[in-house]
Amino acid sequence: MNSDVQIAGDWLDIPHLLPPVPAHPSTVSGFARLARTIAADRASWSPLVDYDATSRWYHRLRTGPGYEVWLLSWVPGQGSGAHDHGRSSGVFTVLRGRLTERTAYGQRTLGPGAQHVIAPGYAHDVVNDSLEPAVSLHVYFPGLTDMPFHPGRSGRSAASDAVLAATAHAPEQRSTATAALGGGN
Numbered sequence: 511m512n513s514d515v516q517i518a519g520d521w522l523d524i525p526h527l528l529p530p531v532p533a534h535p536s537t538v539s540g541f542a543r544l545a546r547t548i549a550a551d552r553a554s555w556s557p558l559v560d561y562d563a564t565s566r567w568y569h570r571l572r573t574g575p576g577y578e579v580w581l582l583s584w585v586p587g588q589g590s591g592a593h594d595h596g597r598s599s600g601v602f603t604v605l606r607g608r609l610t611e612r613t614a615y616g617q618r619t620l621g622p623g624a625q626h627v628i629a630p631g632y633a634h635d636v637v638n639d640s641l642e643p644a645v646s647l648h649v650y651f652p653g654l655t656d657m658p659f660h661p662g663r664s665g666r667s668a669a670s671d672a673v674l675a676a677t678a679h680a681p682e683q684r685s686t687a688t689a690a691l692g693g694g695n
């Protein structure tokens with residue numbers, strides 16, 4: 511007589527017995543996994559990367575219910591200025607090169623594969639202070655609608671504030687900011 515386990519076999523070999531995989535992430539770990547999955551799929555993002563010496567380049571890679579994914583490039587010397595992300599949380603992943611993150615608590619250098627979660631209101635200043643271009647991936651949930659800059663900490667113009675949030679709601683899928691407006695991360 512077969513037991514239930516024998517009848518069912520190995521669950522991992524029987525996809526129809528597994529719970530359905532959600533089409534979209536809805537948890538922090540799910541968004542972090544999405545970022546890692548995209549990062550590992552270089553063919554999905556590498557051909558899209560552009561480097562703009564006049565401004566950080568960014569491209570909205572995809573959107574889903576309650577989230578969006580941005581691809582950013584940074585040539586040496588480019589930085590975000592100190593900012594937070596309004597009510598959005600995020601997952602920040604370095605895909606190529608190295609980026610330095612400065613916060614009120616110090617600074618750290620993030621290399622390929624480095625990933626961390628950003629809580630609402632978390633303030634940082636990110637800069638490529640290396641000699642090589644860098645690429646990063648940013649998942650925001652909910653989508654970024656506000657990105658207040660902290661000019662007292664970075665000295666940058668608050669004009670940058672509106673750019674990424676405004677671009678996030680523009681119909682174009684590929685966007686390049688002007689040098690005057692900068693951009694966010």
Ligand SMILES: [Fe+2]
Nearest residue numbers: 595634694695
């Ligand atoms: Fe940021």
